[in-house]
Amino acid sequence: MTHAFGKTLLSLATALVLGTGAATCAQAQQELRFTTSVPANSFIYADILSVWAERVTADSEGTLTIRLFPAGTLGRDASAHLDMVRNGIVDLAYFIPGYTPGAMTEATIVELPNMVPSATIGSVAATRMVEEGLWTGQGMESVKILGMFSTAPTLLTTRGPVASLEDVANLNLRGAGPTLLASIEAIGATPVGGLTAPQIAEALSRGLLDGTINEWVALTIFGISQTAQNHLNVNMGASAIMVAINRATYDALPAAAQAAIDRHSGEAFARLWGETFDARIEAFRSAAEQEPGRNFTTLSEAEQARWDERFQTVIDGWIAETPNGQALYDSFRAAVAEAAN
Template sequence: MKHIVGRTILNLAAALVLTAGATNGAAAQQELRFTTSVPANSFIYADILEVWAQRVTEDSEGTISIRLFPAGTLGRDAAAHLDMVRNGSVDLAYFIPGYTPGAMREATIVELPNMVPNATIGSVAATQMVEEELWTGQGMEDIKILGMFSTAPGLLTTREQVASLDDVANLNLRGAGPTLLASIEALGATPVGGLTAPQIAEALSRGLVGGTINEWVALTIFGIAEAAHYHLDVNMGASPIMVGINRQTYDRLPAQAQAAIDRHSGEAFARLWGEEFDARIAAFRGAAEEDANRTFTTLSDEEAARWNGRLQSVIDHWIETTPNGQDLHDRFQAAVTAAAG
């Protein structure tokens, strides 16, 4: 009887040890919450952000998992996502710094006309600026930047055809961020800010704006191209986009988790973003060109010179008003050239 009782006690003790071990193992894997404004059926979510999160999770030796929340399901206001990761209400966020002017002032160089040829080159060059600590932003101390991206350059999409400066005069045009808004004003149009990408289609449909500056990804996934069918092929500048993690969250992570995040961030993340983005630009534009209800316009050489003359004033103003503006401009141009390689 004593032997049976003894064995029972030993078995119970072993079971408790196994249960405790399983509990500790489960607790060791920390879930990080990642808020995004893009819908789950978009390629940005499925083929970039989710792929990145899966790679980090698999490489973290079981220490973390990353849970994505699409389409604002964790924070409906896209303009608030930067503050959410700053204050730690989420661990990671995909955010557009143009929605919070001043947050990453140096990155507004991406928005300058004719500066970025495509998303891959722009993203790799922008990442170099961050890694060389040339772009530090304001109030970004609480965030570790994991991805510094550029969209492809935006074109002008309008409700009515635009083929000259005369056509664009006094037209209400939406832009994201102060630099794009300055470009709109330089052309003689009326700049409209404060509209996030998911709000543009409705604003066009209601006639609140006559046009918008976006690339083909935004035009397609946010339904903007359904509300406006005229497209002017001008390089109006791109938009900087970022992924960041709350710095305190990152600092508290195990070394394995930090190493996994670092391996898949920076240039690796920029290339994942850029290559997927550029491939979709080609696909979305190609499909739009098959639509007989759309009109694509290219400026004449004379008209293009007029537009570029107006837009040069925006570049000059950016250099003059940005601390170390000329140096930042030259360094970024060199990074773009190197990335184009």
């Protein structure tokens, strides 16, 4: 064998090994499909979900890539996204458990009025409830919870001004989940459920709704604030939001992919969500305050006491109707206080 021929064989062998390795890596990299209801131009998609997916992908040692689908591209009905990930139609989903009653009953505690002071505090506290096994939900065995979040506190936004319980009586108000709906009923209004966030603006413009319970992010990104411009600064509760992966999909992933997902989920994901969400709440609210024609109202001390008395009936009802309700309430209150320090 000549020296040149030997070098040629060596080069061919090296190329074969490298090519085989590259092919193996390409085969090993798995794409996960992640469905969301939020539009691609929203900060939730661009600054939270996409950032999380990029961090996981970068940390997965080349074993994983995550492809996000915005605005219900894989399924227009946001209330079906939990079932889509449960059934393996998609690999990951961003969803609101309030759209699927019973899925995460314990998480409805974040909907209680005056319970959650900010998205960050609420999300960290909620995550600890999941990690401590206190929030398990029903029918959730087929998924692994990666993110358990709270929005910032909601406020009451209406087509006409509201400054008292008398003003809100009999108005048709939309709420995202059973506890928010109970709060609406407690203040003497008519609760309207079954509407997802993208449907609210149209319902308001058609006069099917008089108002809605949302925070500034939803009011802004779903165009709600363009159809209702009266805002009452009262903490009506928050909304729980989740990200989950199909458990069978997760279990089949390489160890490096699982480790990357785990490192960036849980409290790390909760803080990414909460801190970004709170910053945007402040930006959206500040911008809205500069717009002409908007009416911002804060209840008088005496009127706030009247609302709080009504709200207490909702809290008492939640405790009574929820299995182990008092213990769950006490645990979450403690987790909120701890997260706030």
